[in-house]
Amino acid sequence: MTSVTVRVPAKVNLQLSVGPVRDDGYHDLVNVFHAVSLFDEVTATGLPEAAAGEDDPMTAGGVTVRVSVEGESADQVPLDATNLAVRAAHALGARAGRPLAVALHIRKAIPVAGGMAGGSADAAAALVACDALWGLGLGTDELTEIAAGLGSDVPFALLGGTAVGTGRGEKLTPLPDTGRYHWVFALADGGLSTAKVYAECDLLREATGDHPAWPEVSARLLAALEAGDPKELGESLINDLQPAAVMLFRPLARTLAAGRDHGALGALVSGSGPTCAFLTGSPDHAQELALALGVADVSRATLAAHGPVPGATVVATTP
Ligand SMILES: C[C@](O)(CO)[C@H](O)COP(=O)(O)OP(=O)(O)OC[C@H]1O[C@@H](n2ccc(N)nc2=O)[C@H](O)[C@@H]1O
Numbered sequence: 001m002t003s004v005t006v007r008v009p010a011k012v013n014l015q016l017s018v019g020p021v022r023d024d025g026y027h028d029l030v031n032v033f034h035a036v037s038l039f040d041e042v043t044a045t046g047l048p049e050a051a052a053g054e055d056d057p058m059t060a061g062g063v064t065v066r067v068s069v070e071g072e073s074a075d076q077v078p079l080d081a082t083n084l085a086v087r088a089a090h091a092l093g094a095r096a097g098r099p100l101a102v103a104l105h106i107r108k109a110i111p112v113a114g115g116m117a118g119g120s121a122d123a124a125a126a127l128v129a130c131d132a133l134w135g136l137g138l139g140t141d142e143l144t145e146i147a148a149g150l151g152s153d154v155p156f157a158l159l160g161g162t163a164v165g166t167g168r169g170e171k172l173t174p175l176p177d178t179g180r181y182h183w184v185f186a187l188a189d190g191g192l193s194t195a196k197v198y199a200e201c202d203l204l205r206e207a208t209g210d211h212p213a214w215p216e217v218s219a220r221l222l223a224a225l226e227a228g229d230p231k232e233l234g235e236s237l238i239n240d241l242q243p244a245a246v247m248l249f250r251p252l253a254r255t256l257a258a259g260r261d262h263g264a265l266g267a268l269v270s271g272s273g274p275t276c277a278f279l280t281g282s283p284d285h286a287q288e289l290a291l292a293l294g295v296a297d298v299s300r301a302t303l304a305a306h307g308p309v310p311g312a313t314v315v316a317t318t319p
């Protein structure tokens with residue numbers, strides 16, 4: 001094979017309950033992930049191994065990676081070895097034990113630094129694409145282990161669907177697919193740093209003397225998912241990071257209010273934000289809400305999407 005293309009979804013968090021800070025600086029979570037039909041694509045193309053050279057900043061452990069990006073906010077995506085897809089290829093290639101070289105091309109549709117795990121998605125896609133390109137044949141367990149080392153959200157981007165994440169979000173239990181949910185996402189002008197939003201959450205809790213309880217999965221949310229009931233689901237959505245995201249990005253309060261005023265069944269900040277997510281009852285309802293939010297001028301752009309959808313999947317190969 002000379003090239004492999006993988007499609008990978010964005011996520012929204014149906015429940016993000018943030019527990020106490022751990023000794024390693026991360027927070028224990030209950031994180032109900034939901035993959036939605038907003039996709040990045042990563043194409044991995046083999047390069048002659050002669051491209052590899054240890055003095056090249058894009059070479060690590062005998063693996064040389066080139067990266068290019070097009071699409072949504074492509075200018076904000078790093079093109080050096082900090083790119084999460086590059087880090088994924090380096091981590092995977094290290095398991096091959098032979099010199100390798102690959103070009104990664106990323107087509108972005110997931111907003112950058114938007115709380116929808118776009119970088120994590122690209123890392124997961126790069127793992128799947130390079131595993132196929134290099135014929136490594138690593139199993140799900142091994143890929144998931146490498147994914148968890150790259151970031152807390154990366155294992156879910158491999159899995160997709162709807163799943164409960166515990167630990168720092170990397171330990172996953174899939175939930176059965178019982179419904180199809182129609183979402184509208186309001187994209188913000190700018191991004192938020194995930195680490196800063198967690199830090200702000202800690203500060204707010206300190207200021208209010210609010211000690212977080214050990215997080216537990218919401219029984220109401222699980223029942224809503226089991227019943228496939230969007231109205232119940234809308235009323236069960238939880239994001240403990242929302243107050244912190246709104247504090248750091250004040251216009252979000254207006255965006256969320258506009259969604260509720262225009263009939264969303266549920267409205268919340270997606271993960272660490274600043275994208276806002278609105279649950280609707282049907283594709284038509286989603287289109288109407290997207291239009292109304294556009295007219296209200298409370299976001300940079302609106303996108304309709306549905307979930308759940310599968311995780312990182314090979315969509316094309318070139319022999
Ligand atoms: C907000 C979420 O997107 C919700 O799914 C995730 O919890 C963040 O996942 P991610 O972007 O993959 O985050 P990582 O790259 O693992 O960590 C980035 C930073 O977020 C904070 N972080 C992340 C996950 C976690 N359980 N506790 C944390 O405190 C830490 O400051 C960490 O340094």
Ligand SMILES: Nc1ncnc2c1ncn2[C@@H]1O[C@H](COP(=O)(O)OP(=O)(O)OP(=O)(O)O)[C@@H](O)[C@H]1O
Nearest residue numbers: 083084112113114115116117118119120122153194
């Ligand atoms: N492939 C990539 N795509 C987007 N951003 C990347 C990528 N690799 C590294 N980054 C860096 O990571 C930062 C966070 O980007 P990302 O789009 O993953 O944020 P996010 O969606 O808020 O993350 P999460 O929801 O997982 O917390 C960006 O500001 C960018 O500098």
